[in-house]
Amino acid sequence: MIRPRTPWSALVALLATLLATALAVTALGVPARAADPDPAPDAEEVAEHALETVQDLVEAPVEPADPAAGDVEGKNLTLALRDLAVTRGDLPDSKRATAARLLARPTDSASECLNEDLACYGSHTVKRKCNTVVCVHWVTSGTNAIPTENDGAGGAFPGVAGGTPDYVEFTLDTMRNVANTYVRAGYKKPISDGGADGSSLPDVYLGNIGSAGAYGYCTTDEDVSGHVAAPAYCVLDNNYAEFGILPRSALRVTAAHEFFHAVQFAYDVNEDGWIMEATASWVEDELYDGINDNRAYLPYGPLAKPNQALDAFTQIEPYGTWIFFRYLSERYPTSVAGLPTIVRDIWRRLDDGGSGDANTYSLQGLVDELAAKGTNISTQLATFGIWNRRPLLYEEGSAYRPAPLRKTYTMTSSARTRSVGFSLTHLATGTYRFTRGSGLVTSKVTVGLNLNTLSIGAAAVITVKRRNQGAVSRVVPLTSDGNASVSYAFGSTTEWIEVTVANGDTRYNCGDMADDQQSYLYTCQGTPQQGSSSQAISVKVTG
Known part of the structure; x- marks a missing residue:
C-alpha cells in the first residue's frame, strides 16, 4: 500500500518508476469479456515480469523521509503480489520456489528467512489471538517483534492491562470495526482459507515491513488464475514507527484499505487495478473520517489532473481517483452502516462468482450501475468536472484545491x-x-x-x-x-x-x-x- 504524506517530493520518482512496472498482468475489460485473449508478450514472460516487479519493490532502498519536504513514503505491494499470484503457474520451474516464498505467510518456511522475504518469523515463537472476525499473529522477539507495551488504556496503543500486548489488542479492535462495518454494509466476507494457520478466519500478521517501505498488504498464497474469488491474508506493520504519522491513525487507515482488498478478492481476485485501488482509498475516509490521509493522493488523480483518464494506472493515479467515488457517494448518498451503497452495488456487478454477470467488470460495472440510476458516465463525468472546479460542493471541499483550467x-x-x-x-x-x-x-x-x-x-x-x-x-x-x-x-x-x-x-x-x-x-x-x-x-x- 502506498502511503503518501501531504505534498510530494523525493520518493515520488522512485515510486513512479516502480509502479509503472508493478501493474502488468490483469486481463479485465469493457464492454464484455469474450474468451481471455492470449497475452502479448507470452504468458511466461508476463509471469517473470510479475516476479521481477515484486523483487524490485522488496529490494529497492528506502530513503529517509523528510515530512517537512512532503516526502512520499511506502510501496504498493498488494497488486504486485496479486499479479504474481495469478501468474506464477506460468513461471519456469526454476523460479516457482522464489515466487512461492514471496507469496508465503510469515509463518511459512520457518527454517529459512532470506533478505528478500517481506516478513518471515523464522524460528521465533509465534503467538495468535482471534476475535469473531480475524486472527492476529505476532512474535515478541527478532526484527518482526511488536511493541511489548501492556499498560492498558493510557499507553500509545489502548488496551486492557495484562495478558495480550496492547498493540495486538488495538489491531484486533481495529480489524473488528473494519470487518464488521463491511459486513453490515452488505459486502461479502473474505473467502475462507480452509483453516490455514489454525483457523478459517482471515489471518492478519504483524511484521517489520515498514523498514522495507510498506504500510501493509494483502495477498493470496493459493494457486489461482482467471477471474475467480480467492482467499486472502494480510500483513500490517509491527509498529508504524517509520512514517511520520500517528501510529494509531496509520494502522486504522491501512487496515481499512488493505482489508477492503481482501473483500475485493471475494468478488474477483483479478479485477482491474484502477478500481481496486480507487475504491480501497475511498473507503479509508468513509471508515475513519477524521484521519483524511487519502487527501495526500489528490495531486495524482482527476481533481488535480482533469485531463487524465479516470482508469489510468501507469503510475499511482488510482490512489487519487478515490475522489470520483467520493463524488458518486455524495451524488447518491444512500448508505448502510455508514457506507454509501453505490460502491457496494458496483462491486456486486463485478462479482464473477455471485450475483454479478461473469462478463461484467471494472468500467462496465460502473456504467451499468449508473444506468440503473437513470444516468450515464458522460453526464456524471461532466458534472464531476464541475464539482472539481467548485470543490466546495463536496462535504469536505474546503480542504481541496480546485481543478485547473485548460x-x-x-x-x-x-x-x-x-x-x-x-x-x-x-x-x-x-x-x-x-x-x-x-x-x-x-x-x-x-x-x-x-x-x-x-x-x-x-x-x-x-x-x-x-x-x-x-x-x-x-x-x-x-x-x-x-x-x-x-x-x-x-x-x-x-x-x-x-x-x-x-x-x-x-x-x-x-x-x-x-x-x-x-x-x-x-x-x-x-x-x-x-x-x-x-x-x-x-x-x-x-x-
Missing part, C-alpha cells in the same frame, strides 16, 4: 470571437474559461459546441458567474452528433463563463497489450479504441 480567454470589443480546438482522452474532462473584458457593452454570448457524438460519450456543462452571485451550471443538451449552440446574457454583471467538456468513451480493444508494453495502463489491459479526437468550442459575443 485555458482562459478574454472577450473584448476587438476580440469578440474565439475558436478553440482541442482533443480530450477517454474518461477525462477539460474546462475553458471565457471572461468579459473591456470595451463590451450590453451583449450576449453564443457558445457553439462540436464534440464527439453522443453514442461515444460526449457531454458538456456551461457555468455562468455573475457579480455578487454564485456560479450556476447547466448540462448542455447535445444533438446526436455532439453539437449545440446556446446563448447567454453577457452584460456588465457577467464575470465569466466556463465550458466543461467530458469524453465518456468506454470503447476498448481489450487484451491487446503491445509487445513492448510491460505496464498496466487502462481497463481490461487494453487500449481505448479512440484515444482522443479533435473537438471544438466556438464563442461569439454580439450586441
